[in-house]
Amino acid sequence: MNKHQVLSIFDVFNNASPALKQGMLDEGQVMELPAGARVFNEGDACQVVPFIGSGGVRVFKHNGGRREVTLYHVSAGDSCVMTTSCVVNHQNYPASADVVPGGPLIFVYYTPQQMREWIEQYPEMRAHVNGMMHKRMVHLLSLIEELTFTRMDRRIASFLLQKFTGGAFSQSLDITHGQIADELGSAREVVSRLLKELEKSGAVELGRGKVRMTNENMLRMYAGQSS
Secondary structure, three states: OOHHHHHOOOHHHHOOOHHHHHHHHHHOEEEEEOOOOEEEOOOOEOOOEEEEEEOEEEEEEEOOOOOEEEEEEEEOOOEOHHHHHHHHHOOEOOOEEEEOOOOOEEEEEEOHHHHHHHHHHOHHHHHHHHHHHHHHHHHHHHHHHHHHHOOHHHHHHHHHHHHHHOOOOOOEEEOOHHHHHHHHOOOHHHHHHHHHHHHHHOOEEEEOOEEEEOOHHHHHHHOOOOO
């Protein structure tokens, strides 16, 4: 993807004043990172603000050991609100971020100084940043509620349903028990035990690095989505 193709995904670019639109084209740099690459380590200085055109990023926290929890995903047509917040407030990145499996990450990026100038100068850029922050705030509040009040078996079933049916419908996922545990902030052993229970119920079938949905209605029942 070239610079214009990436930026054309974003409303802030399409609706920008001529001056901001030209500035975004002139100042942006295109970068590509391979799947699995580390984008940020916790504590890194935020040197770039990315506008993602293809691929995705998983933003997560870990406890220094084996436990992780996914905070959110950033996909095509998104900017990372945490990066932007760090740039605006002159703070280091408070989490870690990796390119998700499945393909390279392609994005256009800007320097912190450039983004601060645009946020101050152009109301459409301020609206873009405020919209991102509101979206992520709602998501993180939902994540806190889920972590606090929802049983792990229901969270696993809901996560799998979203993966099976959230985009293009697929009955099979290439995903390990450890990856599910990282997404949900649990231990792999706990996830494996609960996946075995789902398999015994007939909701899924487990393979090496794979989960296949065999009974959607049963999986929805476990997720608390059945009538």
